[in-house]
Amino acid sequence: MTMDTTMATPLGELTLRATDQGLSSCVFTSGARTNARRVRPRTRTGNANLAQVWLDRACGEFEAFFAGELTEFTVPVDLSRVDPPARQALTALDDVGYGQTTTYRGLALLAGDNEPQGAQRAGIAMARNPILIRVPCHRVLAADGSLRGYRGGLDRKRALLDLESAARQTEAGAQPAAA
Numbered sequence: 001m002t003m004d005t006t007m008a009t010p011l012g013e014l015t016l017r018a019t020d021q022g023l024s025s026c027v028f029t030s031g032a033r034t035n036a037r038r039v040r041p042r043t044r045t046g047n048a049n050l051a052q053v054w055l056d057r058a059c060g061e062f063e064a065f066f067a068g069e070l071t072e073f074t075v076p077v078d079l080s081r082v083d084p085p086a087r088q089a090l091t092a093l094d095d096v097g098y099g100q101t102t103t104y105r106g107l108a109l110l111a112g113d114n115e116p117q118g119a120q121r122a123g124i125a126m127a128r129n130p131i132l133i134r135v136p137c138h139r140v141l142a143a144d145g146s147l148r149g150y151r152g153g154l155d156r157k158r159a160l161l162d163l164e165s166a167a168r169q170t171e172a173g174a175q176p177a178a179a
Helices: 048-065 086-096 103-109 118-127 154-174
Strands: 004-011 011-017 022-028 039-046
Touching: 004 048, 011 048, 022 048, 086 103, 086 118, 103 118
Parallel strands: none
Antiparallel strands: 004 011, 004 039, 011 022
């Protein structure tokens, strides 16, 4: 059983899909940015079940993420429809923490792909990532540190990196000074 919901974010509308195993899709469905301060589910289809629980959790976590209050998602993901090599690269993103970045080559190495074409395979996996933001492919950069493709658009990739960077700086500044 799958369920869907659509929600507004500061970067545009997101459509989320969940199965009983977890969040299976999170994609931007509109190009327009919104000024929504609170992310709200707008539409739902399907019957109430565990998928509904995951959608509700995801909506709450995305709301906190965009408010700069959440640095680690807990809603599970369902990557069962992703081919195993791409799934390995997407899963390796768990090792790239909030506010951090890696390169496509670095991600390939994290995924255990030491072959010369590893970076290219990691790039293909990121381009096909079905669960944007929650599976943080926006944290992957080109070898020279520049932004390269993002399914949600490069402007959103930059905005997500800026959001995480600003929240980390605020968090670091809020810590008490050592005596």
